């Protein structure tokens with residue numbers, strides 16, 4: 001079986017491709033954009049390119065024709081779509097980037113899935129679709145009608161667009177809602193990377209909502225386990241569409257997260273406590289019982305273990 005993984009040079013795409021390449025042929029695509037340092041993307045790719053069953057094409061999601069050729073040439077019937085403009089805060093000043101990659105780009109993926117009779121399209125959604133829903137833990141059928149940011153709106157749109165394609169064209173689709181993913185080779189725009197970098201460089205950390213955010217921080221290997229588990233769990237209902245949360249199920253305060261980093265680095269941070277930012281959600285907490293029931297999902301890495309693994313990687317990578 002050959003799987004097309006979009007966004008393979010990204011944080012999650014890299015780890016997922018590394019894992020699945022031992023079982024399947026992986027064709028990866030990515031436009032290697034400069035939302036954050038493309039060197040990190042290139043270094044992830046270097047590792048992937050050493051694997052025998054991995055091939056890479058540098059392409060934008062908007063290039064329908066070229067992606068169509070790649071799908072046909074490689075006889076692809078399975079797609080895991082991770083490429084997107086990520087990040088809640090960046091969407092405040094750059095909604096257009098989200099419209100292009102997440103809405104137009106996603107439409108291309110749906111059309112390509114239809115035209116090529118894809119057997120299963122698994123795609124990345126986010127815990128941000130829950131907005132400030134307070135019915136914790138958040139279940140897949142909880143209300144997602146009030147996204148607080150355009151990033152969340154773009155991902156919610158993906159879910160409803162895919163639902164209609166599942167209904168009309170019978171394309172089996174699975175949306176996976178990730179909850180704050182962290183780990184080695186993580187994104188420089190996310191808290192773990194930023195906090196670590198600033199502590200080491202003695203710079204001030206902007207701590208929004210005074211660190212009182214709660215996040216269901218989920219270690220990358222658990223996210224990969226969840227995605228790998230749903231790949232062969234093809235929805236068979238009349239409308240073959242399914243949504244799963246992939247989280248840790250144990251929310252922690254951002255300030256605790258920072259304290260764990262300080263403990264391992266053996267160094268105190270300098271903090272600027274700031275109010276809640278527009279578009280930010282106060283708390284996320286995943287109910288993962290559906291994924292547990294369907295694929296036996298069980299998150300394995302505690303936040304202490306996960307942060308330690310990240311810091312070990314960080315120190316080695318930047319030495």
Ligand SMILES: NC(=O)c1ccc[n+]([C@@H]2O[C@H](COP(=O)([O-])OP(=O)(O)OC[C@H]3O[C@@H](n4cnc5c(N)ncnc54)[C@H](O)[C@@H]3O)[C@@H](O)[C@H]2O)c1
Nearest residue numbers: 007009010011012031032033060061083084124126178181
């Ligand atoms: N990391 C998280 O905590 C998290 C949480 C929820 C959802 N997600 C979603 O998971 C997916 C992967 O996230 P990530 O953290 O690995 O982000 P990432 O930015 O590291 O990876 C996304 C990759 O997609 C590529 N890309 C973006 N736009 C593209 C386009 N138009 N054409 C081709 N390639 C393009 C980027 O170059 C990047 O390498 C995204 O869809 C993101 O929205 C991530």
